[in-house]
Amino acid sequence: xxxxxxxxxxxxxxxxxxxxxxxxxxxxxxxxxxxxxxxxxxxxxxxxxxxxxxxxxxxxxxxxxxxxxxxxxxxxxxxxxxxxxxxxxxxxxxxxxxxxxxxxxxxxxxxxxxxxxxxxxxxxxxxxxxxxxxxxxxxxxxxxxxxxxxxxxxxxxxxxxxxxxxxxxxxxxxxxxxxxxxxxxxxxxxxxxxxxxxxxxxxxxxxxxxxxxxxxxxxxxxxxxxxxxxxxxxxxxxxxxxxxxxxxxxxxxxxxxxxxxxxxxxxxxxxxxxxxxxxx
Numbered sequence: 001x002x003x004x005x006x007x008x009x010x011x012x013x014x015x016x017x018x019x020x021x022x023x024x025x026x027x028x029x030x031x032x033x034x035x036x037x038x039x040x041x042x043x044x045x046x047x048x049x050x051x052x053x054x055x056x057x058x059x060x061x062x063x064x065x066x067x068x069x070x071x072x073x074x075x076x077x078x079x080x081x082x083x084x085x086x087x088x089x090x091x092x093x094x095x096x097x098x099x100x101x102x103x104x105x106x107x108x109x110x111x112x113x114x115x116x117x118x119x120x121x122x123x124x125x126x127x128x129x130x131x132x133x134x135x136x137x138x139x140x141x142x143x144x145x146x147x148x149x150x151x152x153x154x155x156x157x158x159x160x161x162x163x164x165x166x167x168x169x170x171x172x173x174x175x176x177x178x179x180x181x182x183x184x185x186x187x188x189x190x191x192x193x194x195x196x197x198x199x200x201x202x203x204x205x206x207x208x209x210x211x212x213x214x215x216x217x218x219x220x221x222x223x224x225x226x227x228x229x230x231x232x233x234x235x236x237x238x239x240x241x242x243x244x245x246x247x248x249x250x251x252x253x254x255x256x257x258x259x260x261x262x263x264x265x266x267x268x269x270x271x272x273x274x275x276x277x278x279x280x
Contacts, residue, residue: 031056033079034088039070039113039182043094055089055169062187064098067195069185070113076177087126087173092185095165102160103198105140106189107168108152110182116150122175124151132171139166144191154191159198 026038029048036058038045047059062069076086096102109117109125117123126132127147135143135153142157153170160166174181190196 029058034073034075037072039072041069042066043069053089055091057091057093059093061095061097067187071183072180073183074180076174077179085173085175086177087171089171092168093165096160096162099162101162101198102187104154104156104188104190105166105168106152106154106186108150108184109172110184111178113182119148123181124173125153126171126173129171129173135170137166137168
């Protein structure tokens, strides 16, 4: 019974520490003298703790598509009012629920919301404390740091698949601490490039056109023309008759010579005259 009551009070304590997110008020989490609050971007603070080594650990779910994840951190002056600077160890635990793999994750500090932190504002990732480097991650092997143009640490050399969780470990320091500053976290943000899309483009789609109606070949009609028979031409060779040429037969009727006609008429007249004399 006592263990059950302890669990109930623990749940009540966590519920009171984490505010309920509404359209007017984001979730915030009070840990010791610091308050961590959602400001903008598609993520939510789901839990937090102070580890035995003093590191503040904030667990977050990232949904997207807006992955400009702004978190405010309040309470540095109250954390150490007499210190010349304030510093804490920090662990950011991010669970990728975006559906897109991450190959970069960028972390940037800003004293003014939306503006890079200049060199002279005193806020940094403990740039004068090399003993805390290199900053580490459970999914990435490389960390790149910038302290001049803006204060950021960018992690690469790995991948966080959808559904996986990654832990980043680094420190904050502020030599002129204000009550509030901002942590901007950006998955898939590459230094000097910006946001990138790590998903490879889909392969080209091969369009195959299937015609359900087969195309029949068009018949070609060939018209054959019967050849016109050609009668052979008979050539009659002339026959030699001892120096005289034999007459060439002609298919047409022979025309008699005029002397032959006259002779025939004379013989006919004589025969008729004799026949008349016998009758007398």
